[in-house]
Amino acid sequence: MSTSRLEAFSDGVIAVAITLLVLNIDLPDLRAGQSLAGGLIGQWPVYVAYAVSFLTIGIIWINHHVMIARLREADRTILFLNLLLLMSIALLPFATRLMAAYLRHSHGQHLATGIYSGSFLLMALCFATLNRHILLAKAHMLQRELPIEQRRQILYRSIAGVVPYAIATALAVVSAYLTLAICAALAIFYALPIGSGGAEPVP
Amino acid sequence: MSTSRLEAFSDGVIAVAITLLVLNIDLPDLRAGQSLAGGLIGQWPVYVAYAVSFLTIGIIWINHHVMIARLREADRTILFLNLLLLMSIALLPFATRLMAAYLRHSHGQHLATGIYSGSFLLMALCFATLNRHILLAKAHMLQRELPIEQRRQILYRSIAGVVPYAIATALAVVSAYLTLAICAALAIFYALPIGSGGAEPVP
Amino acid sequence: MSTSRLEAFSDGVIAVAITLLVLNIDLPDLRAGQSLAGGLIGQWPVYVAYAVSFLTIGIIWINHHVMIARLREADRTILFLNLLLLMSIALLPFATRLMAAYLRHSHGQHLATGIYSGSFLLMALCFATLNRHILLAKAHMLQRELPIEQRRQILYRSIAGVVPYAIATALAVVSAYLTLAICAALAIFYALPIGSGGAEPVP
Amino acid sequence: MSTSRLEAFSDGVIAVAITLLVLNIDLPDLRAGQSLAGGLIGQWPVYVAYAVSFLTIGIIWINHHVMIARLREADRTILFLNLLLLMSIALLPFATRLMAAYLRHSHGQHLATGIYSGSFLLMALCFATLNRHILLAKAHMLQRELPIEQRRQILYRSIAGVVPYAIATALAVVSAYLTLAICAALAIFYALPIGSGGAEPVP
Numbered sequence: 001m002s003t004s005r006l007e008a009f010s011d012g013v014i015a016v017a018i019t020l021l022v023l024n025i026d027l028p029d030l031r032a033g034q035s036l037a038g039g040l041i042g043q044w045p046v047y048v049a050y051a052v053s054f055l056t057i058g059i060i061w062i063n064h065h066v067m068i069a070r071l072r073e074a075d076r077t078i079l080f081l082n083l084l085l086l087m088s089i090a091l092l093p094f095a096t097r098l099m100a101a102y103l104r105h106s107h108g109q110h111l112a113t114g115i116y117s118g119s120f121l122l123m124a125l126c127f128a129t130l131n132r133h134i135l136l137a138k139a140h141m142l143q144r145e146l147p148i149e150q151r152r153q154i155l156y157r158s159i160a161g162v163v164p165y166a167i168a169t170a171l172a173v174v175s176a177y178l179t180l181a182i183c184a185a186l187a188i189f190y191a192l193p194i195g196s197g198g199a200e201p202v203p
Numbered sequence: 204m205s206t207s208r209l210e211a212f213s214d215g216v217i218a219v220a221i222t223l224l225v226l227n228i229d230l231p232d233l234r235a236g237q238s239l240a241g242g243l244i245g246q247w248p249v250y251v252a253y254a255v256s257f258l259t260i261g262i263i264w265i266n267h268h269v270m271i272a273r274l275r276e277a278d279r280t281i282l283f284l285n286l287l288l289l290m291s292i293a294l295l296p297f298a299t300r301l302m303a304a305y306l307r308h309s310h311g312q313h314l315a316t317g318i319y320s321g322s323f324l325l326m327a328l329c330f331a332t333l334n335r336h337i338l339l340a341k342a343h344m345l346q347r348e349l350p351i352e353q354r355r356q357i358l359y360r361s362i363a364g365v366v367p368y369a370i371a372t373a374l375a376v377v378s379a380y381l382t383l384a385i386c387a388a389l390a391i392f393y394a395l396p397i398g399s400g401g402a403e404p405v406p
Numbered sequence: 407m408s409t410s411r412l413e414a415f416s417d418g419v420i421a422v423a424i425t426l427l428v429l430n431i432d433l434p435d436l437r438a439g440q441s442l443a444g445g446l447i448g449q450w451p452v453y454v455a456y457a458v459s460f461l462t463i464g465i466i467w468i469n470h471h472v473m474i475a476r477l478r479e480a481d482r483t484i485l486f487l488n489l490l491l492l493m494s495i496a497l498l499p500f501a502t503r504l505m506a507a508y509l510r511h512s513h514g515q516h517l518a519t520g521i522y523s524g525s526f527l528l529m530a531l532c533f534a535t536l537n538r539h540i541l542l543a544k545a546h547m548l549q550r551e552l553p554i555e556q557r558r559q560i561l562y563r564s565i566a567g568v569v570p571y572a573i574a575t576a577l578a579v580v581s582a583y584l585t586l587a588i589c590a591a592l593a594i595f596y597a598l599p600i601g602s603g604g605a606e607p608v609p
Numbered sequence: 610m611s612t613s614r615l616e617a618f619s620d621g622v623i624a625v626a627i628t629l630l631v632l633n634i635d636l637p638d639l640r641a642g643q644s645l646a647g648g649l650i651g652q653w654p655v656y657v658a659y660a661v662s663f664l665t666i667g668i669i670w671i672n673h674h675v676m677i678a679r680l681r682e683a684d685r686t687i688l689f690l691n692l693l694l695l696m697s698i699a700l701l702p703f704a705t706r707l708m709a710a711y712l713r714h715s716h717g718q719h720l721a722t723g724i725y726s727g728s729f730l731l732m733a734l735c736f737a738t739l740n741r742h743i744l745l746a747k748a749h750m751l752q753r754e755l756p757i758e759q760r761r762q763i764l765y766r767s768i769a770g771v772v773p774y775a776i777a778t779a780l781a782v783v784s785a786y787l788t789l790a791i792c793a794a795l796a797i798f799y800a801l802p803i804g805s806g807g808a809e810p811v812p
Contacts, residue, residue: 012218015621215421
């Protein structure tokens, strides 16, 4: 399969998933006597969750493009691993809603935030697995030959992306807010050009 | 019509349908005293339904691409049959929600799982019908000529894909879990490269 | 603007609208003692509405492609009229839900079905307006020159498509079921190759 | 990254956001004795909100295309600023729902309409920021060289687009209806060819 079809379908799924996030922002349920301003401010975890998930999915879209652009064509194994990656991305609207709903509940906040961060961890793992398969097992299908050291270097960077999410997920046992803060910091860091290798042209 | 337009529209519908599946995963409605963990684990049929439907739609997307890639152009009959196929795919979020909601109800589980499996059966039938029309009636519109034996062979494989879903649907009378297990096994089998002809390049 | 961008965006909106229709099919709300089968059968207007709207949007997608394929480029007026057409298409999931909800209510069924049919009428009017603008005012932007008689003939066919929906909408005063039957008959007639000029290749 | 990938993804997000607006139009909740016609008419703010938001997103899509079409390629900073712009667009279905729900409430109407208009302001600001970055900092990445005066002129027009939304947002303190009227007038003005430079071909 040409990679342009693969990219078009993946773009579609990622674009729908990122836009569906807005359905998680409901109108506030005002308690008796509560003002609209109070209700809107009171649901701030919903906005934070929206922004962090939006940026994170946006970053994975850029990285996905860079990864697939290295390929000349795709085979069944690549399609299968890509499908698992898309499944992990398409799940994020649910994890986002769950985290936002429970962040301030004394009961459930650790679990909900752990699942949120764990969903990013799963996505990063799916990404690294596909990248590893492309760079090592399917090196002959690359757009242009890359020396093994360079391929290893790219791969190490992919795998390094898994580590902070693993830490954030583990720390959910300690503090839900800490986990969320790490996820937010990662989203901002990777989104900013400085965190992703400066203003170099993306291949 | 050029097949690239047909593919772009079909890709769009399939990408939206596969991503809408996540809307079926609601936050658990906790009973008094139930923990969030208990509520999340309690709705496991929702996750199984999500994964099976996601993989199955992903597979039909790959197969759809292979089928259309054989065509040079499309006429009205092909567009009409393709529209029916898309309609059967776009219905899957509903069938998935129905099955997940009733899987563990003593009342309704057989019917709901039968409709779920029956939706896959309908999709497989629409697929085989369109494939048959392309390979037999519209052979002159193929990208490159294929001998009739080869076209028949491709078609037999399409029709063979209908059989396991027919069996799974019939068995819903006996056991909802058995039907679901067959659907899940088919999704995994076809998704894995081994179940779909190895790591050969997809045309 | 190149028409390929225009087509890609229009395809996106139409693909999302056609796929969102499935959100109109809710799980049946079972009354005490009602079986799932009874509940599912009881909401048959929902399925009819789904199928009629799906086919109708599918047909407008094909016609939209044929109309835009005649153009070499698009200007602001074309973009604006196209936006109005897309707005009328994007409204159909609401009109579909309204009709399905009220079809069997003695109160409201005429109005709801009139709005349903009226939405198709509005869409057909937007389509004919854009087609008229392209064929008469922007004839110099066509892909290849067409004699005025041929352009008029194409336009008459567009305008003729408005008439049956106008009749169906007017008849909603008499009978909701009659209106729905006409909309369904039109969807099937235009979808079938026989109703749209046989198996000729679509340009 | 080639701008065609950037456009395809942005088109996807914008197409989904514009089509999701229809989910804001619920069936009317009829009070005892209220007719369907009364219920439908009673929720007129929902329709106005739908039309204004649909047109405004449609206009931003056209402007986005014109802006990106000037570029030869995109770097990380452009991708990041574009992601912020898409986030502001994807938020509009929520702002639209909020405004429609509170427009006629004596309590909350000023705030809700201010947020609605403020969302358009945010979108216009994101747009002007990205445009500024492209025209001034990344002038060497333009499709073809533009003299600095011409780039400044384009930029002034972008920044001028921010002003009316700032005024509309400020006026929400005075009257929610006035703010909505300005937003509606802007949508119509920019959508009409006369408000956007006549029938010139869009680059």
